[in-house]
Amino acid sequence: MPLRSIAALLPSGPARRPVMLLALGTFALGTDAFVISGVLSKVASSLSISLSTAGLLVTFFSGVYAISAPVSAVITGNMGRKRVLQMALTIFIAANVLAVFAPDYGIMVAARVLAAVGAGLYTPAATATASSIAKPEERGRALTMVVSGLTVANAVGVPLGTFIGQAVNWRVTFAVVAALGAIALLGLTRAFAEIPSPGVVSLRDRIRAATIKGVPTTLLTNLIAICGIFTLYIYLAWFVDRVGGVTGSALTLIYLIFGLMAVVCSFSAGWLIDHIVPARITAYSLAGLFLVHAAFAVTAWAENGSVNGSTAAAYVLGCLAALWGLTSWLFNPAQQKRLVLAAGTRAPVALSLSASSLYAGQALAGVLGGVLVKHGPISVGIAASACVLVALAVHLFGSAREIAPARDLPPTGPDPAQSATPPVRSSV
Numbered sequence: 001m002p003l004r005s006i007a008a009l010l011p012s013g014p015a016r017r018p019v020m021l022l023a024l025g026t027f028a029l030g031t032d033a034f035v036i037s038g039v040l041s042k043v044a045s046s047l048s049i050s051l052s053t054a055g056l057l058v059t060f061f062s063g064v065y066a067i068s069a070p071v072s073a074v075i076t077g078n079m080g081r082k083r084v085l086q087m088a089l090t091i092f093i094a095a096n097v098l099a100v101f102a103p104d105y106g107i108m109v110a111a112r113v114l115a116a117v118g119a120g121l122y123t124p125a126a127t128a129t130a131s132s133i134a135k136p137e138e139r140g141r142a143l144t145m146v147v148s149g150l151t152v153a154n155a156v157g158v159p160l161g162t163f164i165g166q167a168v169n170w171r172v173t174f175a176v177v178a179a180l181g182a183i184a185l186l187g188l189t190r191a192f193a194e195i196p197s198p199g200v201v202s203l204r205d206r207i208r209a210a211t212i213k214g215v216p217t218t219l220l221t222n223l224i225a226i227c228g229i230f231t232l233y234i235y236l237a238w239f240v241d242r243v244g245g246v247t248g249s250a251l252t253l254i255y256l257i258f259g260l261m262a263v264v265c266s267f268s269a270g271w272l273i274d275h276i277v278p279a280r281i282t283a284y285s286l287a288g289l290f291l292v293h294a295a296f297a298v299t300a301w302a303e304n305g306s307v308n309g310s311t312a313a314a315y316v317l318g319c320l321a322a323l324w325g326l327t328s329w330l331f332n333p334a335q336q337k338r339l340v341l342a343a344g345t346r347a348p349v350a351l352s353l354s355a356s357s358l359y360a361g362q363a364l365a366g367v368l369g370g371v372l373v374k375h376g377p378i379s380v381g382i383a384a385s386a387c388v389l390v391a392l393a394v395h396l397f398g399s400a401r402e403i404a405p406a407r408d409l410p411p412t413g414p415d416p417a418q419s420a421t422p423p424v425r426s427s428v
Contacts, residue, residue, distance in 0.1 A: 015130075015133045015134045015135070015138070015142060017191055018129075018130075018133055018188070018191045018192060019130050019133070019134065019142050019145050019146060020145070021184055021187040021188050021191055022085075022126045022129060022130055022145075022146045022149075022184075022188070023145050023146050023148065023149040023152075024149065024180065024183065024184040024187070025085070025089060025122060025126060025149065025181070025184040025185075025188070026122075026123065026126060026146055026147065026148075026149030026150050026153075027149035027150075027152055027153050027156075027157060027180065028092070028149075028153075028157075028177055028180035028181045028184060029092065029118075029119045029122060029123065029149075029150070029153075029181075030149055030150035030151075030152075030153025030154065030157060031153040031157030031158060031160075031161055031177055031180070032092070032096060032115055032119070032174075032177045033061065033062075033119065033153075034153060034154060034157075034158045034233075035157065035158045035161035035162060035165070035173060035177070036057060036058055036061075036234075037058075037158070037162075037233055037234050037235070037236050037237060037255075038158060038159075038161060038162025038165060038166070038236075038237055038251065038252075038255055039161070039162060039165030039166070039170040039173055039237075040054050040055060040057075040234065040235065040237060040238065041054075041237055041238055041241075042165055042166070042169075042170040043057070043108070043170050046170065046171075047102070047104060047105045047108060049105050051235070051238060051370075051373055052369075052370030052371065052373050052374065053105065053370070055234050055235060055366045055369055055370040055373070056109075056366050056367065056370060057108060057109065057112050057366070058230070058234050058362060058363070058365070058366035059362075059363045059364075059365075059366030059367055059370075060109050060112045060113055060116070060363075060366075061112040061113070061115060061116045061362075061363075062116070062359040062360070062361075062362035062363035062366065063116075063359070063360070063363035064112075064113050064116035064117060064120070065116040065117075065119055065120045065356075065359045066356040066357075066359035066360040066363060067356075068116060068117050068120040068121075069119075069120035069121075069123070069124065069352070069355065069356060069359075070206055070352060070353075070356060072117070072120050072121045072124075073124050073352070076121065076125075080194045080195055080196060081125050081128060081129045081132070081192075081194075081195040081196075082129075082188070082189075082192045082193070082194050082195055083194070084121060084122075084125040085122060085125050085126065085129065085188055085192070086185065086188070086189060087121060088118045088119075088121035088122035088125060089118065089122060089181050089182075089184060089185040089188070090118075090185065091114055091115075091117055091118035091121065092114075092115055092118030092119060092122065092181050093118075093178050093181040093182055093185065094114060094118075095111050095112070095113075095114035095115035095117075095118055096111070096115060096174045096175070096177050096178035096181065097174075097175075097178050098110065098111040098114065099111035099112070099115070099171070099174040100171045100172075100174050100175045100178065101171075123355070124352065126146050127143055127146055127147065129192075129195055130142040130143055130145070130146045131143060132195060133195070148266070151262060151263050151266045151267075151329070152263065154258070154259040154262045154263070154325075155256070155259035155260050155262065155263045156259065158255050158259055159252050159253075159255040159256040159259055160176075161173040161176065161177070162237070162251060162252050162255050163249070163252040164176060166247070166248055166249075166251060166252065167248070167249075205346075205349060206349055206352070206353060208346075209343060209346045209349040209350050209353060210350075210353055212342055212343050212346065212350065213342065214338065214342035214398065214399075215339060215342055215343060215350055215353070216398075217394060217395070217397065217398025217399070218335055218338055218339055218342070218354070218398065219353060219354060219357040220357075220394055220398075221282070221286075221335065221391050221394045221395040221398070222331075222332070222335055222354060222357045222358055222361065222391075223357045223358070223360050223361040223364070224361065224387055224388075224390050224391035224394060225286060225289070225331060225361070225387070225388055225391035226357075226358050226361030226362055226365070227361040227362070227364045227365045227368065227387050228289070228293065228365075228383075228384045228385070228386070228387025228388040228390075228391065229289065229328055229361075229365070229384070229388070230361065230362045230365035230366070230369070231365040231368050231369040231372070231380060231383050231384045231387060232293065232296060232369070232380055232381065232384040233365075234362075234365055234366055234369050235369050235373055235380060236254070236255075237251055238373065238377075239296070239300070239377050239380060239381075240254055240314075240317050242300075242376070242377050243299060243300045243303050243313055243317060243377050244299075244303070244310070244313040244314035244316070244317045245310075245313075245314060246314050246317060250314065253318070254317065254318060254321050255321075257318055257321045257322050257325065258321040258322070258324060258325040258328075259325065260325065261321075261322045261323075261324070261325025261326045262325040262326075262328060262329050264325075264326065265325060265326045265327065265328065265329045265330050266329050266333070268330075269281070269329070269330050269332075269333040269334065270333065272330070272334075273333055273334050273337050277402060277403065278334040278335070278337040278338045278341075278402070279334070279338060279395070279399035279402035279403045280402075280403055281330065281331070281334035282331045282334045282335055282338070282395055282399070283392065283395060283396065283399075283403060284330075285327055285330035285331035285334065286331055286388055286391055286392040286395060287392060288323075288326075288327035288330075289324075289327045289328065289331075289388045290385050290388045290389050290392060292320060292323050292324045292327055293324075293381060293384040293385035293388055294381070294385040295320055295323075296317075296320055296324075296381040296384065296385075297378055297381025297382045297384075297385055298381075299313060299316050299317065299320065299381075300376070300377035300378045300380075300381050301378050304376075304378060332358070335354065336351060336354060338399070338402070339351055339354055368383060368387075369383070
């Protein structure tokens with residue numbers, strides 16, 4: 001992409017550099033959240049624990065994030081944004097340094113809990129800061145750039161971290177993540193003056209937003225779908241090793257393929273939800289995810305009994321990783337837009353609840369996948385596809401009127417999203 005085109009995606013003037021630093025922070029956080037999948041077996045071996053026990057590290061991280069993010073937002077609501085960002089990154093850096101030197105599983109759990117608290121503090125503060133420092137007409141760019149740090153983490157950070165963990169040591173992976181966080185902290189400390197708090201949304205208001213018509217089924221769909229995706233993703237390195245004998249640099253390639261396709265999916269999602277009813281996009285995405293997950297299960301079944309997997313299976317897994325990336329992150333932007341339309345002026349609160357539902361789904365996936373790895377890859381593939389199928393059923397039940405042809409729907413009033421915050425294209 002030409003440099004001029006890249007510059008067009010960024011806010012102009014004095015907001016450009018700070019927004020890029022905020023995006024570096026989300027890149028570090030995203031890498032930290034997702035790279036555990038690529039080094040999970042190494043962590044398990046090093047700490048002398050089972051793979052399923054190691055998988056619970058994702059449950060601890062995601063579960064704490066889902067609970068702590070809204071609570072932390074209320075507690076720190078009256079603090080200046082710069083101070084919150086500094087606090088969040090300091091906690092995050094300390095957590096990853098602790099992971100580097102963790103002598104046992106208990107300390108590693110503590111490290112993941114701390115990292116989740118830091119991430120839960122940082123992401124809402126970073127998006128609020130980006131919105132406040134950019135020009136009104138460029139706020140969409142600023143928000144998209146900050147959240148795209150998570151998407152780029154899938155495409156670059158996770159493959160790189162997986163390569164380092166496989167080729168050198170998993171502890172070095174977390175050291176690199178800590179270094180990225182330190183760079184972001186130093187940059188933000190120098191680049192930002194103090195930024196006033198945008199105000200506090202109470203926990204009571206958050207709960208009220210969760211009861212708005214259309215919001216509960218949307219959040220439930222998100223939770224179940226992400227549970228299905230991460231039931232396979234958390235144990236992806238183990239899965240492709242058992243099914244296709246994919247290890248080392250080939251494993252890194254699997255994560256790279258998935259991440260690059262996820263980026264393509266994320267940026268194409270914006271155009272799609274502007275031209276097609278969002279509820280239909282969610283339905284198409286979940287249907288595609290079900291088929292891909294089912295294909296993973298069928299591939300595992302076809303290779304059942306093979307000691308190291310076949311070359312053909314490895315190529316099939318690479319193709320499935322590409323299709324998986326193209327479908328995995330398509331439903332979330334569509335669901336965000338549906339939340340904006342349903343919640344109106346309470347859209348920002350509904351979107352924060354959506355983030356918690358996604359991380360809650362990841363937490364459940366760590367438990368579900370950990371139970372099923374003992375029964376082999378076929379079980380994991382079937383469970384992943386079953387979860388997505390249930391999510392699709394819940395979505396179709398809750399969005400039947402939205403999916404119906406426009407001519408079958410009664411006239412509606414003004415679009416309630418006109419006064420709300422637009423959805424941000426993001427990865428999970």
